[in-house]
Amino acid sequence: MTENAYGLWSLVLINSALFIFFAFSFFKPRSRRDWRTLGMFSAFVVALFTEMYGFPLTIYLLSGWLAQTFPGVDFLAHDSGHLLEVMFGWRSNPHFGPFHLISTLFIGGGFWLLAAAWRVLYAAQASGQLATSGPYARLRHPQYVGFVLIMVGFLFQWPTLITLVMFPILLVVYVRLARREEGDSAAAFGDAWTRYARATPAFIPRWRTGHGRASPST
Template sequence: MTGNPSAYGLWSLVLLNAAVFIIFAFSFYKPKTSRDWRSFGMYAAFIVALFSEMYGFPLTIYLLSGWLSQRFPEVDFLSHDAGHLLEVMFGWRANPHFGPFHLLSTAFIFGGFWLLASAWNVLYQAQRAHRLAASGPYARIRHPQYVAFVLIMFGFLLQWPTLLTVVMFPILVIVYARLARREEAEALKVFGNDYRDYLSRTPAFVPRFNASTTQGKSS
């Protein structure tokens, strides 16, 4: 493994890229409560861990260097392109930015940010009117903002998998699910039967595209 050392140690790029994706998400999510900040903080930690390995120190590649070198002796894993491990492991030898996993990751990331922006606008209008958010993305799933964070993180995981983010991802999914349950308990206290009706017709995280959903309103 005699790759170009300039491919890593670029901590200015770590800070720049992490800041861009954290601030971009913040501009849509706009956390207010302690729970909001907790969920956003977990996303931010994932992003920092990701870019720290992408441009700073390739910890995963160093830890797996023996196995990777034996399995793929022709690949220089200290080159930046080889950090796209899924592309390498499945035989994609062209520009990894045009590989199937990278393109799929881009779709997940942009889809996640679109969902985050769409959900925030609906939630903001509902909070101003003191009513239940049940239109737009909320007409399909009860927790579109949490789903958006999961989509974005999964997209980055496809693009640049690391040991740390692979471990973090399922933990964050579980934490988001628990936060969603707590939000539902609080919403039941505030909106009562309106929210019970919303619960009965709207799935939590995975939309039912073959079922008609009614955009509910609360009094």
């Protein structure tokens, strides 16, 4: 029923805690920088689930435009909060809509990348070596990329004005944190880091061309 679609603060707490715990268990923060990374992701998650189950701020702010553009849609019904599905005409169960399925792929891929990167990083740190295998063979910062993939997935699933504003800010912060980590790695590993950084892109993997050469990337 519409009157029960929001104000479900217990679901806000449960879902926020669940996804933050998943991120914690896959990321396993150790340094102050790691905790800062997880903290910013946690703020994004709390903002998301607050609107998903608590108070639909975005829908209230856009209520006039939404009602005029999509007449007949009850935007206080929970399923209508999947705004991309509504805007692009998906009228069946939104959990099986194209944007929700894309969201699942991004979120699942992000958590997989966090877990895969942590195993390599943990082994490298334990042996005092530079992490260069697994996801680190394709990217210098796979864990930051993992967090970004998860956030992109949530934006596909349930876009809100607050998370849309937070997303580019978090991107900038993550890039700055990554640059600081690179400075630490350069100081610790010297020429080995320089060779690795020259051969491995920071955030976007290189794709092989038809001639077997990697295409340019960041």
